[in-house]
Amino acid sequence: MLLNDENMKSTAKAVWNGSLKEGKGNLSALTSFFSQLPYTFNSRFGDGKGGTNPEELIAAAHAGCYSMALSAELGKAGIVPDSIETASTITMDNGNITQSHLVVKARVTGISQENFEKIANETKSACPVSRVLNLEITLDASLL
Numbered sequence: 785m786l787l788n789d790e791n792m793k794s795t796a797k798a799v800w801n802g803s804l805k806e807g808k809g810n811l812s813a814l815t816s817f818f819s820q821l822p823y824t825f826n827s828r829f830g831d832g833k834g835g836t837n838p839e840e841l842i843a844a845a846h847a848g849c850y851s852m853a854l855s856a857e858l859g860k861a862g863i864v865p866d867s868i869e870t871a872s873t874i875t876m877d878n879g880n881i882t883q884s885h886l887v888v889k890a891r892v893t894g895i896s897q898e899n900f901e902k903i904a905n906e907t908k909s910a911c912p913v914s915r916v917l918n919l920e921i922t923l924d925a926s927l928l
Contacts, residue, residue, distance in 0.1 A: 798823075811836065839874040842917075846884050847872040849913035857907045858892065861899075867928075868889035883920045887920060891928045901925050 800809035810820040822835030831879040858865050868890045875883040888904055895903075904925035908914055914921055 797908065808834070812840070815894035823922075839876055841870040842881070843874045843884065846874075846911070846913045846917065847886070850886055850888070850907065850911045853914075854888065854890070854904060854907045857903050858895070861895075861903060863892060863895050866893065868892075881917075881919055883922065884914075884917060886921065886923045888923065888925045889928050895927070897927055900927050 785821070795814045796811060797814070798809055798811050801807055805825045808822060808824045810822050812819045813857065823837050824887070825835040826833060827835040828837035851868045851870045854868055854870070857867055868888060870886055870888045873885045873887075874881060886908070889906070890900070890904075892900060905923060908921050908923050
């Protein structure tokens with residue numbers, strides 16, 4: 785999927801202070817795009833208040849990667865999308881991340897719904913984040 789033969793490295797760090805349930809932590813990307821993003825036991829396993837959680841960040845990474853990969857695959861077919869919006873819902877079951885459900889809505893001219901769905905489904909396994917995740921990936925794809 786990389787456009788050249790260069791290696792790419794991304795780094796983020798997490799800091800956790802205290803016990804599992806009463807403690808709190810923060811997440812930061814070394815690019816400074818996000819810094820000190822809070823997360824807690826409650827934001828992960830409770831009512832979601834108090835910050836983000838690792839699964840939410842996985843969902844964001846998967847949605848972003850998939851949107852770019854779909855744009856690349858459409859480009860290989862000679863089609864330039866106007867916009868691609870992807871949502872990923874990560875499911876955790878009994879302490880295991882088991883599924884990512886992608887919902888993609890795109891504005892693309894010059895393609896049928898059937899051909900769009902074909903390319904969108906093929907892209908599910910082509911996205912680098914999809915390839916690293918050991919889970920079921922499902923997809924709903926539609927043209928706007």
